Amino acid sequence: MTVRVRTAGTVHGVRAAPGHEPRGFPWLLLVAAAYLLVQLALVLPRLNLGWDESVYVSQVDPRIPAAYFSAPRSRGIGFLTAPVLAVTGSVPVLRAWLALLSAAALYGAFALWRPLIGPVRCALAAALFAGLWTTQLYGSQAMPNLWVGIAAVAAVACLQRAALGERRAPAGVFLAVAVATLMRLSDGVWLALPLLAACLWHRPFRRPPLVAAVVGGLAAGALQWVVEAYVRWGGVLHRLDVSSATEGGMGLRWAGDALWRSLDGPLLCRPCTVTPPPLAATLWWLALPPLLIAACLTAPAYRRTATWLPVLCAVGLSVPYLFTLPYAAPRFLLPAYALAALPVAGLVTDIAVRARGRPGRGRRCLTLTVLCLLLGAHMGQQFAVFAHNLRGSERTTRRYLLAAAQLRKGGLHEPCLVTGTQAPPIGYAARCASANLGGNNRSITLTALGERTRREPVAVLVTEGSPAPSYARHWRPLTLPGTGLTAFLAPRTTP
Structure with a gap:
């Protein structure tokens, strides 16, 4: 996209960044390259598929039966993984593909902001977002939250560029909202609501x-989810009811405490009773609201809309996770963080510019040094948390692989079925179908399970030391050392 307005001009109150600001070094490209390097060097060699990834990937992997796809999920991530899985089932290849895509998308989405806030601020915003441990960990994972955030960054930029008179920008709004909704329906709705509010309230955006x-992007992104709601659940309202039950009962409640407790992990806090991280490690999170308020109050006229609009959308995207869910996961707020990085980057850059213009070399150096130290400490702390959670995820996914290898050694070969504890990721690793008799992923009845034992090998997994389920008391036990699990294999019978 190319914006025709290159001066600090205005179109109905929406202004572009001053055209005389030099681009200089390609900082944004460097940020994207560093982000890609972290994923390829650290995540790709160590991380196999996680629990949720196995569910998403199995939907489009032609080699393995699809795991149960619960009501709250959306299928957008399958569009990113399907091209690779059509050729190979290699997890490192899939990781490399997603890492390349996420780095390119990070660059593209934040580059759209260049005419609005200038090249330095958009590069710093991208660095603040890419520097978060969640962004680093999930960039090459088959999970939707990061992609919602990148799409939201692009959508807000395109809306403002459309107000500057760029003809193709409305198409960018449509595509970005559609991608966000396709990735995660609820996030798409909470992104569209503040965008529509801005279109109705703010005069420059008040255009049909x-x-x-x-509206079109929201409808296009939601179409598949709505069709599936009628095909599998009998309608949208019933699917929403089932989604609420799966999430543990959605309703008005304060979940900010759970998000704070899980700020540095675990990756899923359900129920969230973990000890909160040290206060020093959460200061950046607690400081984020004041920083956003300060950015809105101090932004210059040409950047005012480019400051309050991402803040508005970040607040909208955080609402369901702060006020409706009974549990937390650090990745849930990735879309809000992506948008919040833009005004924070503007505020930090403005402070640095004002410091450079002040008289007195000592005062200038002190201000700039403090800013650099704060940013460096934040990035360092985030990388340390990233390394810690990467090691934890590596141990977990290795247990899945180990359990799958021992099941296959014990006689479980495709076509086969795995049920019980951790069935989806272990079933996927063992190249088996997965199903469960109860819980949020209930997808088979006891009668159907009995029929499957007559046709194919079946294994039920339980926590090590736990007894076999009543229906599997006479099945052959198989210890799975190093996994914390025990398997019970059904005896093969002929119909």
Whole structure:
């Protein structure tokens, strides 16, 4: 996209960044390259598929039966993984593909902000977002939250560029909202709501093509989810009811405490009773709201809309996770962090620019040194948390692989079925179908399970030391050393 307005001009109150600001070194490209390098060097060699990834990937992997796909999920991530899985089932190849895509998308989404806030601020915003441990860990994972965040960054930029008179920008709004909704329906709705509010309230955005772009993108992204709701659940309302039950009962509640407790992990806090991280490690999170308020209050006129609009959308995207869910996961707020990085980067850059213009070399150096130290400490702390959670994820996914290898050695070969504890990831690793008799992923009845034992090998997994389920008391036990699990294999019978 190319914006025709290259001066600090204005179109109905929406202004572009001053055109005389030099681009200089390609900082944004360097940020994207560093982000890619971290994923390829650290995540790709160590991390196999996780629990949720196995569910998403199995939907489009032609080699393995699809795991149960619960009501709250959306299928957008399958569009990213399907091209690779059609050729190979290699997890490192899939990781490399997603790492390349995420780095390119990070660059593309934040580059859209260059005419609005300038090249330095958009590069710093990208660095603040890419420097978060969740962004580093999930960039090459088959999970939707990061992609919602990148799409949200692009959507907000395109909306403002459309107000500057760029003809193709409404199409960018449509595509970005559609991608966000396709990745995660609820996030797409909570992104569209503040965008529509801006289109109705803020005069520069009060144009039918922009409203149509937001509504059309939401409808296009939600179409598959709605069709599946009628095919599998008998309608949208019933699917929403089932989704609420799966999530543990969604309703008005304060979940900010759970998000704070899980800020440095675990990756899924359900129920969230872990000890909170040290206060020093959470200061950046607690400081984020004041920083956003300060950014909105101090932004210059040409960047005012480019400051409050991402803040508005970040607040919208954080609402369901702060006020409706009974549990938490650090990745849930990735879309809000992606948008919040833009005004924070603007505020930090403005402070640095003002410091450079002040008289007195000592005062200038002190201000700039403090800013650099704070940013460096934040990035270092985030990388340390990233390394810690990467090691934990590596241990978990290695246990899945180890359990799958021992099951296959014990006689479980495709076509086969795995049920019980950790069935989806271990079943996927063992190249088997997975199903469960109860819980949020209930997808088979006891009668159907009995029929499957007559046709194929079946294994039920339980926590080590636990007894076999009543239906498997006479099945052959198989210890799975190093996994914390025990398997019980069904005796093969002929119909």
